Amino acid sequence: MAGVADVFKALADPTRRTILDELADRDDQTLFEICSRLLTKHRLDSTRQAISQHLDVLEAARLIEVRREGRYKFHSINRAPLEHIADRWLERS
Amino acid sequence: MRIYVTSVLVDDQAKALAFYTETLGFVKKNDVPLGEASWLTVVSPDDRDGTELLLEPDGHPAAKPFKAALVADGIPFTSFAVDNVDAEYERLRARGVRFTQPPTDMGPARTAVFDDTCGNLIQVVHVAAP
Numbered sequence: 001m002a003g004v005a006d007v008f009k010a011l012a013d014p015t016r017r018t019i020l021d022e023l024a025d026r027d028d029q030t031l032f033e034i035c036s037r038l039l040t041k042h043r044l045d046s047t048r049q050a051i052s053q054h055l056d057v058l059e060a061a062r063l064i065e066v067r068r069e070g071r072y073k074f075h076s077i078n079r080a081p082l083e084h085i086a087d088r089w090l091e092r093s
Numbered sequence: 094m095r096i097y098v099t100s101v102l103v104d105d106q107a108k109a110l111a112f113y114t115e116t117l118g119f120v121k122k123n124d125v126p127l128g129e130a131s132w133l134t135v136v137s138p139d140d141r142d143g144t145e146l147l148l149e150p151d152g153h154p155a156a157k158p159f160k161a162a163l164v165a166d167g168i169p170f171t172s173f174a175v176d177n178v179d180a181e182y183e184r185l186r187a188r189g190v191r192f193t194q195p196p197t198d199m200g201p202a203r204t205a206v207f208d209d210t211c212g213n214l215i216q217v218v219h220v221a222a223p
Contacts, residue, residue, distance in 0.1 A: 026195075030167020032206070032214075033194045040200030048166070071164045072193055 004088075007081045010061035016054050018042050020077055023064060027076035031055070034075065096144060098134060101171050102151035102160060103211035106133050109148040112210050116188050119146065151212060160212045167193050169206045169216035178203045178219045 010016055015038070022037045023029060029037075035051050038044040046054075055075060058064040062081050067074045103109035110133060113119045119135035122145055134145035151157055163170055175181045178196045182205050186192065193214060194206035204218045
């Protein structure tokens with residue numbers, strides 16, 4: 001179970017926040033699509049290995065979910081940890 | 094020097110020929126028996142004298158792990174130009190083609206990625222005129 005500290009650590013990095021921005025656009029993205037979006041839309045030319053490591057951190061914090069389907073691997077945003085943060089400090093009706 | 098052929102590594106030449114012609118719409122150009130396999134190429138019906146695509150057997154032991162690693166990361170090793178990515182997406186989906194990336198704007202290009210059923214991901218791309 002990821003703690004709130006993991007969530008904040010994961011969100012502390014601007015590249016990881018941008019990855020979440022792009023995953024908020026559509027679920028089920030391959031590593032290739034995420035890298036392409038970062039490069040063409042944000043001029044973030046991190047290596048594929050670096051992006052893969054960022055995804056590992058996001059997955060450990062449960063901010064993304066990784067789904068394997070056959071030979072493919074898809075990534076989607078998981079907003080639940082963010083909901084917990086909002087519930088903790090924001091009064092929401 | 095000029096580029097006259099490029100290749101995709103396929104797991105089965107007969108299956109590949111069916112997919113690349115019947116499903117994608119390319120036409121067979123060369124089919125020359127060569128040992129256990131054939132020198133099997135297709136071309137675009139819009140450019141029959143253009144660059145040929147060689148459907149090359151992936152029998153080398155390094156080929157299959159290479160292909161599997163690319164597919165796992167969603168990487169298309171081969172890319173085809175189309176006039177309208179969204180129209181191709183709809184046309185191919187209607188024929189049962191599996192896409193790992195629906196049409197998406199990537200800077201000046203619009204791209205989509207599909208599975209060729211022979212172990213490869215293929216990108217279709219349209220780049221807007223400047």
